[in-house]
Every structure is written in structure tokens, then in C-alpha cells.
Amino acid sequence: MRHIQVTIPTGKRQAVLELLDEEGIDYVVTDESSSREYDAVVSFPLPTNAVEPVLDSLQEVGIEEESYTVVVDAETVASRQFDELQEEYATESVEEEQISRQELVTQAEELTPTFSVFFTMTLISAVVATVGLLLDSPAVVVGSMVIAPLIGPALSASIGTVVNDRDVFLTGMRYQFTGVAGGIIAAAIVAWLVQSMLLVPPGLEITEIDEVSERIAPELLLLPVALGAGAAGVLSLATGFSIAIVGVMIAAALVPPMAAAGIAIAWGLPIAALGSTVLVLVNLLGVNLSGLVTLWYLGYRPGSWFEISTAQRQFVKQIGIFVVVIALLSLFLTGITYTSYQVSAFEETATQESEAVLAEYDDATLLEVDVEVREDGAPIGTSLDATQQIDVVIIEVGGPPGVYDAELIERLETAINEHTTDDVAVQVRFVTIGENYSSH
Structure with a gap:
């Protein structure tokens, strides 16, 4: 449930209240005297999946984007009229628990920290993962996934596409690719320092470390992990499921391969580094692809009808690019998978x-x-x-x-x-x- 507060522009009070009456929504109106631009403030409760259609309808009757609209969680609403409204919007599908388009964009922005914080946390995560791989310690590797702030940018790029917000999309992609590149470089530097300072036995073969070997010769079977992570991330964000848990799953598809690529570079194994880097890129694009498809399937679209066709073209374009690039990179993983089978x-x-x-x-x-x-x-x-x-x-x-x-x-x-x-x-x-x- 949500509690909505909307400032009504001068001259729009009657149209707004008539709309709320038609929808059967309980509301409270307070006169606004602090500004000549607004006549009143209206407050009303809504089922979660009713927020988007009602806000869109309010926009059509004159509530501009410049108006203040606040959406907050409501723990309990005691009202017979609200119960009837809740029954009207009740469904047996995931749509009943979906948050609005407006909330979705806000959630993605909140999950994406400032670039300096994101980049620093990603580097720390890559360093911890590098140490965990060299120690052959699954616990340390899992710890590196927990602190990786990758879920926000990964989902922001998909959300930006479906709501036709180019800035959100470009910001999400820039964060992701910069973070991956920085993580690999940081892992390589740390691995080289560990090797130079003899913190690992001289002549250590990294292929003998289980946590490393499975990521420097990756197989195509790892792609479904990324696809599942992207879809689960979108569903958790759209329905209010524990986003932190799914964030670890997305990090699992990206952080350990980043660290493995850095280790392979430090050990002078370019082919192994290439394999891990390809795995990172395939997983990154896979997360974005599945997230984008899931958002579109859930019905998220831009607020304005004339933007829908633009968003649809952008959606098809992005899907095509992701599929083609993943297919090309997967040829390398397919070769590794086939070779592993032959061996x-x-x-x-x-x-x-x-x-x-x-x-x-x-x-x-x-x-x-x-x-x-x-x-x-x-x-x-x-x-x-x-x-x-x-x-x-x-x-x-x-x-x-x-x-x-x-x-x-x-x-x-x-x-x-x-x-x-x-x-x-x-x-x-x-x-x-x-x-x-x-x-x-």
C-alpha cells in the first residue's frame, strides 16, 4: 500500500477531485496558502499496483511534473472504500505487487551511489575477491560479492531504456563498464604485489587453485547465471523483494571473473586473462539483457503515449545489440565448453x-x-x-x-x-x- 500526496495547481482542483471520486478513492484536501501556483494539497491511499495508472490519470487532468508528488509506504489503511479499491486492483499475478514506474526509477537512482563511491567500492570488492581466489577461500569471495555495488547501475540501464530516459541508460552503462575495467586493473595490481612480495609460494600455478581455475577457463554454462541474476534483480526491485540478496547474485556473475582476469594478467597468462574478461563481458551484457526483457514483460512503459513508440524502437535496438554481442563473445565460451567436453x-x-x-x-x-x-x-x-x-x-x-x-x-x-x-x-x-x- 502507498500513501500519496499531490499539490494541485491553481484552477485544477475540481478536475482532480472528480477524477478521484470516479476512481472511488478516499482523499483529504488541504488548502495551500504558501504559493500562488498551487491551490491545495490532496492526500489519499492506494494499492501498490494502482499508483502508476492513477498518477498517469492525474497528469492527464493537469497535474504537471513540476507539481510535488510524494509516494510513501503505508503500513495500514482502515477504510471500507479502500478495501473495495484494493479488490478492484487485485490480481493473481505479479502485477498486484508491482511498484509504479515513478517508484521504479527512484529506486534505481537510490541503488546507484555517486560515481566516486561506486568506483571505490567496486575496486575494494575486486581486491577482496583477488585475495579470496588466491587463498582458495569461497567465504572471502562471497564477502567480496556482498560489498559490490553493481545492482544499481545494472538495473538503471534497463530501466532507462524502457522508460525512454537516455541519461539513466547511459549512466548505468558507464558505471558498469568503468567499474569492470577498474576492477580488473586493481585485481592485476594486487595480484602482482602479492606475487612480488612472496606472499604466495614461488612458482605457484594458479590453475591448481580451484577458485581460480574454474574462472580462467570459463564455459558457456555460466551464462544462465547472469541471465537469472538480471531477471531476479528486476523482479525483486519491482515487487519489493530483498534487493540485497539479489545484488549478491549479480555480483557473483561479475566480481570473481574480474579478479580472475587480473590474476591471470599478473601471472603472465594472456589467454587465461582473455577467457575471464570475455566471461565478465558476457555476464554483464546478460544481466542487462534479461533485466530489460523482464521489465518490458512486466509492462513498464514511458508515461507519455507519444514516447512509447520511441521506447519500443530503443528496446528492440538494445535487445539486438545485446544478443549479437553476447552471441559473438559466446563463440569463445562455446569453444572452451566443447574443448572441456572433449578433454x-x-x-x-x-x-x-x-x-x-x-x-x-x-x-x-x-x-x-x-x-x-x-x-x-x-x-x-x-x-x-x-x-x-x-x-x-x-x-x-x-x-x-x-x-x-x-x-x-x-x-x-x-x-x-x-x-x-x-x-x-x-x-x-x-x-x-x-x-x-x-x-x-
């Missing part, structure tokens, strides 16, 4: 071949098969054959001391390379079960 399939094949060879040796047991992909050279996903990107296949075999056999090693190498186009290095490590570890 997993090859690892399964290597395991089966190793088990088949070792089945002929009574004392030999397959302990583990690990396939490692090259970290440098051609970008992951650019080759149609994933075996061309495999660096080494490590086969761990357990058994008594006498299990070591040069013929066994040769047979394993042959069996593995029957499934590759180029010769792949095969390392066979023998583990003496029950005694000291030995490898060959």
Missing part, C-alpha cells in the same frame, strides 16, 4: 584403455588417470581436436615392488596414443603399495 571424454577413454592393459597384470592396479592441458600456446577452444591441446597424460599404477615393467609403460603409451592425432606425452607413475612411494 573429459578423452580422460574417460584413457582410463578405460589403462584398465584394459592393467587387467592383464594380476598385481597392477590403476589408481588414477589425470589429463593436463597446455597453459600456453594456442587459445583453448581454437582447435577442433582437443588432443592437440593436451600436454601430458599421467597414469598412476599401484602394486608390489616387482610391478615396474618397461613393457607395461610402452603398452600404456601405445594404447593412449591410438586415440590422439599427435603423440601425447604419457607419464606412468608406479606406487609401491604399503611401502615408500616411488615413481618412474
Whole structure:
């Protein structure tokens, strides 16, 4: 429920009150004596989803944008006439809980801090995420998402499009892209300092850190996370659901990949940095795309009818740009996803071949098969054959001391390379079960 206060311009009192009577709205009128421009102030309660149509109707009868209109929450309204009004606007859909277009724009502005505050908080979030990734600490990474102020600009850009407010749209996009660029640079600087000051072990391979590895070789399956975050953000804003929780979800799609890109730059891995940066851009555009579509689906439009066609053209244009750019960037992620699938399939094949060879040796047991992909050279996903990107296949075999056999090693190498186009290095490590570890 909402409580509305509107200043009535001189000469418009009768038209405004007749409109409220026609709508069946309880109201209280107070004479205004502080200004010659306004004749009175009218106050009345409304169901939440009735605010926008009633304010639009008031504008049509003479309430200009220069008039003061205040919309506040109302906890309780005791009135039989209001109950009837509430039943009139009651629906079984999300529309019953939707806030007005005017409130939506105000909410987005409140969620968007000044640029200096936004940029500073985004840098801090990126720095915390960088430390969390290097520590392989999910808790610290989640903490970085909580302080990231990304939801406001992300939703502002979509809102600006549907209500035909170009300034709101451009401000939202400028905040987002500047924040992402600054976050990546800050993460790179912090990661380089951590490496230079030996705060991590020398020669640390970031691909061995789970929190980092899953973000420097991103897959297309991560795109639905961004799409869901954008849609949930708009729904939470439009219906008054906990916006802070959804803000963490949007940050989850953007902050960790930003930090991963910075870490990859500091470690001198340009291909990994490119993968993380592409993921950030795809997620950012995905959030904006789903937010824009959800707002349009919920029925938000400009206040003036002659602006609707302009907003519709802008909506179609923005959707087209987002879809095309996401599709182009997703080609890179698709390549990575396909390569990951091929590597997993090859690892399964290597395991089966190793088990088949070792089945002929009574004392030999397959302990583990690990396939490692090259970290440098051609970008992951650019080759149609994933075996061309495999660096080494490590086969761990357990058994008594006498299990070591040069013929066994040769047979394993042959069996593995029957499934590759180029010769792949095969390392066979023998583990003496029950005694000291030995490898060959």
C-alpha cells in the first residue's frame, strides 16, 4: 500500500477531485496558502499496483511534473472504500505487487551511489575477491560479492531504456563498464604485489587453485547465471523483494571473473586473462539483457503515449545489440565448453584403455588417470581436436615392488596414443603399495 500526496495547481482542483471520486478513492484536501501556483494539497491511499495508472490519470487532468508528488509506504489503511479499491486492483499475478514506474526509477537512482563511491567500492570488492581466489577461500569471495555495488547501475540501464530516459541508460552503462575495467586493473595490481612480495609460494600455478581455475577457463554454462541474476534483480526491485540478496547474485556473475582476469594478467597468462574478461563481458551484457526483457514483460512503459513508440524502437535496438554481442563473445565460451567436453571424454577413454592393459597384470592396479592441458600456446577452444591441446597424460599404477615393467609403460603409451592425432606425452607413475612411494 502507498500513501500519496499531490499539490494541485491553481484552477485544477475540481478536475482532480472528480477524477478521484470516479476512481472511488478516499482523499483529504488541504488548502495551500504558501504559493500562488498551487491551490491545495490532496492526500489519499492506494494499492501498490494502482499508483502508476492513477498518477498517469492525474497528469492527464493537469497535474504537471513540476507539481510535488510524494509516494510513501503505508503500513495500514482502515477504510471500507479502500478495501473495495484494493479488490478492484487485485490480481493473481505479479502485477498486484508491482511498484509504479515513478517508484521504479527512484529506486534505481537510490541503488546507484555517486560515481566516486561506486568506483571505490567496486575496486575494494575486486581486491577482496583477488585475495579470496588466491587463498582458495569461497567465504572471502562471497564477502567480496556482498560489498559490490553493481545492482544499481545494472538495473538503471534497463530501466532507462524502457522508460525512454537516455541519461539513466547511459549512466548505468558507464558505471558498469568503468567499474569492470577498474576492477580488473586493481585485481592485476594486487595480484602482482602479492606475487612480488612472496606472499604466495614461488612458482605457484594458479590453475591448481580451484577458485581460480574454474574462472580462467570459463564455459558457456555460466551464462544462465547472469541471465537469472538480471531477471531476479528486476523482479525483486519491482515487487519489493530483498534487493540485497539479489545484488549478491549479480555480483557473483561479475566480481570473481574480474579478479580472475587480473590474476591471470599478473601471472603472465594472456589467454587465461582473455577467457575471464570475455566471461565478465558476457555476464554483464546478460544481466542487462534479461533485466530489460523482464521489465518490458512486466509492462513498464514511458508515461507519455507519444514516447512509447520511441521506447519500443530503443528496446528492440538494445535487445539486438545485446544478443549479437553476447552471441559473438559466446563463440569463445562455446569453444572452451566443447574443448572441456572433449578433454573429459578423452580422460574417460584413457582410463578405460589403462584398465584394459592393467587387467592383464594380476598385481597392477590403476589408481588414477589425470589429463593436463597446455597453459600456453594456442587459445583453448581454437582447435577442433582437443588432443592437440593436451600436454601430458599421467597414469598412476599401484602394486608390489616387482610391478615396474618397461613393457607395461610402452603398452600404456601405445594404447593412449591410438586415440590422439599427435603423440601425447604419457607419464606412468608406479606406487609401491604399503611401502615408500616411488615413481618412474
